[in-house]
Each structure stands twice: as C-alpha cells, then as structure tokens.
Amino acid sequence: MNIYQPHLMRIVEITDETVDTRTLKLEFKAPAMAREFQFSAGQFGEYSAFGEGESTFCIASSPTRQGYIECSFKSTGKVTQALRRLGVGDTVGFRGPYGNHFPIEEMKGHSVVFIAGGIGLAPVRCAIWNVLDLRDQYKDVTIVYGARTVGDLVYKRELEEWSRRADLRLCLAVDPGGETPDWKGEVARIPTAVEKAVTTAEDTYAVICGPPIMIKFTLPVLAKLGFAAERIYTTLENRMKCGLGKCGRCNIGATYVCKDGPVFTAAEMGRMPQEF
C-alpha cells in the first residue's frame, strides 16, 4: 500500500448543518483500522469521493470519541459536491491523520477560550469536545462562535447542548443583518463579541479558527486583553493535495502547513512571510 492510497470508510450518519454544509460520520471498513486508528485534536485528513478526487478537511470529531470520525464540509467544488451526493452506507476514502495538533495536554489545568467563525467551528469543535470530555482537568471554558447569519451557524444541536451546560460559557453572535426576530444571541462581529465575552487572559489559552479576515481583526483584541501570542492557537487550511510534505503547494515560506501545521500559534504566524 503506497502512501497515497486511502483507507476505505463507510458513511454511517449524515447531518445537514446548514443549507450547504454537511457532516459525515465515518467508520473504517477494515476492522483493524477501526480498532487501531488514533489521532489528536486538530489533525486533518484527505477525504476522497471516488471518481472525483480528494479534499482536505480537519477531523471534526474528538479523539475521546472512539470508533468513528466526523468531517464537516461546505459544498464548494467538485469533490465536496460529490461527497454530498453520497448516502448512508456509501464508501469514501480517507488518508490520515496528518499534521500537528492543538495543545490539549499543555492546556490542562488552565482556562480555554474557543473562538470560531462559520465553518471554522469544525476544527475547534474537535478541541472543544476533547476538553469537555475531560472537563474536570481544565478551568474555565468559554466558547465564542459566530456566523454571518443565524442560518449559517453549524452544529446547532451541540450549540443548544452547550448553552444548557453550567460548566462553560457560550456566546453566540451573528453579523448585523443576519439575525432572525427570535435571535437571542449577540448581533456583532466576532472581534466585538470576543471583547464582550472574554474579560481576562489570565491563565488562559485561546484557540481560534475562522475566515482570515476574522482572525486578523480578532488577534488585536486578544492582544489587548493580554493574551501572549504564544498562547493563541489557530489552524491554517491551505490547499493541499498530498497532505504529507511532497506536492509543494501548502507551504508558507519554509513552513509546510501539512507537516509543521496545520496548528500554529499567533507568534509563529507572525514570523512567517505574510502569504496566507
């Protein structure tokens, strides 16, 4: 089996998150893979829709939930549209896990603020469930999540579940104009929502993922709150083909997103050429 050959997985559940974003729950077909597969929060894979090609997504489920993985994707191109045409029981390919991961261990004993925009919640959700499944090992947990409109919020059932939990603080926001009459969350962009929801950087890590523009305007807010750049983690999702450091397109200067990332601190990003 060469390094480009995928493992076969079966779709066991399909959840429509928004009108164009879908989550697939996948199980390995080979019993040995199903038993032995391990990954860490933040790692990614290459998912194939046979006949169309491969696409890169993070693993959106938590490594604490064994026996399956989930991926969430927005239908934007050939592969994602083909994945959307598949049903429960159909086969997809998977290569991975690739790349580095969030500092789940290092964050133990500290507070964590999770910040996400739109489909950027997918990799953050993986880390959130990882932390929530080990909840007593972390201090305060805050989640700030926003999307353009109420309709664009993903993982709605989980947002509902998190909103009822007493051991975390959830702040939901939609852009001005994206609210519905019954919307009870904030009407604000993410940087403003973070400013309101997060009061201290003391003993706290930040994990952030979303559109580049959101990250760009949220980083100064976090800096103002006192977050050191070394304690702000994000994940980059450059276009990839191989996922293992060969094909030569995801690099930013000498940094290969697939091998050195996809998880980087704001400090590391600051040292890279501004080509992302």
Add this chain to the structure above:
Amino acid sequence: MTQRFLSHADLAALVAAHRRVIAPVRAKDDARQTDYLPIRALADAALGAALPRRSLKEFFLPPTEVLLSYRQTKEGVEIKEVPTQAQPQVILFASPCDAAALEVVDKVMDWEYRDELWFGRREATTIVGLLCSSMDSSCFCSAIGLGPDSPRGSDVLLTPVEGGYLAQVITPKGEALLAHCAAREASAAAVAQAETARQQARKKVENNAPAIPDGFAAWLEENFDHPVWRTMALRCHGCGACAGVCPTCHCFDIVDEHDSSDEFTLQASGHNPRQSQSERFRQRIQHKFSIYPKRFGEILCTGCGRCCRVCAGGMDLPEILGGLIALAKKGPQESGQ
C-alpha cells in the same frame, strides 16, 4: 572510489546484457536534439550531442501515473494497489546535472513519509553518468556547487578516454553493474587523459553564472517582500514549461483532471495566497534557493539550464540569480521593502 577502464566493447556488452537501458537518443523530430529513451544497442545512444530536452525526472516521477485503481461495486469500493517495485533498468550516459537532481529530490520524497513509488524506481535503477560535453551558455551547474564531472547521483561515472572510458565506480550498485565486465585497471595515461577532460569541461561552464554565495538562502527568506520579485517576474508568462523540464521540480497534483497553474493554491473560499504571477515566480526561486536548502540542506536546482532554453519569455535563471546575488551583496540598506 575505484577507477577502471571500459572498452567500447565492454559497454556494448553491458547494454546487450540488460533488458531495459535508457540513454540519450537523437530526437526523431529534430536531429540536433536528444531525448532519454530506451535503447537496444550501444550504437543507438547519441554521444556528445545536446543535453536531452527533458530530464530523467519522468523515469521516477512520471508526468502521470496511477496511484491506485478501484472498482465501484454494490458493496462499496474495491481498491487495487499498484506495485511499488519497479523493473530493473540502467540509465546510461546520464548527464551529471540530471543524476544529481535525483539525489536532491530523494530528500523530500523520504521526508517522514517515504514515497515508495519514487524509491521503488530509484532502487531498481542503476545510473551511469557521463562527463558532460553538451554544455551551452544556459548551463550553470558550477554555480550550484556541482559541475560537468560531478559524481553526485551516479553509480558509475564515465569519462571518455582513448579507446573507451575511464569508469569511476561510486556505489556498490555501480560495482555490481560492472561485475561482469573484464576488470581492467585504468592506465596512468587514461587517468591523466580523463583528468584533463574534466578540467576542460569545468572551464567551459564555470563563468556562466556567479557562484551562489553563503547566506543567499537567508537573504532570500528575509527579502520575501522585496520589489525585485515584481520586476523580475514581468517577463514570465506563467506557462509552467520551466517546471516541466526541471529535473528537481517535483510539485504534483493528485487528480485526473486538467489543473491550471492559477488554481494550484486556490482555496475553497476563493482566497489564493499566490494570486499574481510575481508571487508564483517568487515561490519558484524561494523554493529552490531558500526553502529547500533550509528544510533539506540542498539547493533544488542542478544548473541544467533547461528552464532558460524552453522559456518563451526569455526568463534566464543565471541572469536572475546574478541580479539577486548582486542585491544580496549590496547589503540590508539597499534591499527590502
């Protein structure tokens, strides 16, 4: 490294003894040009002609190759693996720049995940290099730290001498290849003759471009946003011919569809970190002379000059390097922003 004498008859027997031998052959469409192609007899090989139009890359990283095949059935998908072992082959009269390129690219192909398809072919191949005599004004191997007599990447390196070749046996694989040839010690005259030939070959190419100075990779890294990228890229049409003929360019795609260069780094959101041609030109130079040296300790170029020869826009790599090296030498006050 041992040195031996091989007669033309020895070499002809060696070609006859192997099922698959590849060597430069006169191009059917243009007698002045050569291509690396399978040969049946030593006489088929073209010696002393131009550097083959395409490098040896295609024998290890073919323009297209099957990574796996599959069948969709009612039960799902059945994958058929492709073999990662290749048929043994000998590459005869490889140009030293092409042989060296294979060793340079080995680094990335072995980076944590070993590309078995690449190494399957590498392991099955024995490379017999030949002292280069086809250099022209586009060649700049000396500037990269190689040369027309560089043994890098060859298992055996041949230098033409009176009546045959002086063979430098470089690797055990080379030793094995020559095991069946008559073991003739090279005469002192042949050794001297070969040394003269090497010196003359080196002289022909060494003034084509300035040598890459120490610290050049770091200078490139620090000057990622230098305005020179924009001015130097003006002549580039973005056609990709240079990357196709380059022996070290190894970027690839994993689909069976046409992919144009401006989609190479296009992200799903529509964002493209390398949107303009100058950014893609910069990536080409940075990858070859800064990024690869930083990650793998090697310049990702062997100075073969093919990119200059195929460029419709007149982009000339030795000239580009000359310009950048001149900038780098001017120091920080002149460079940047």
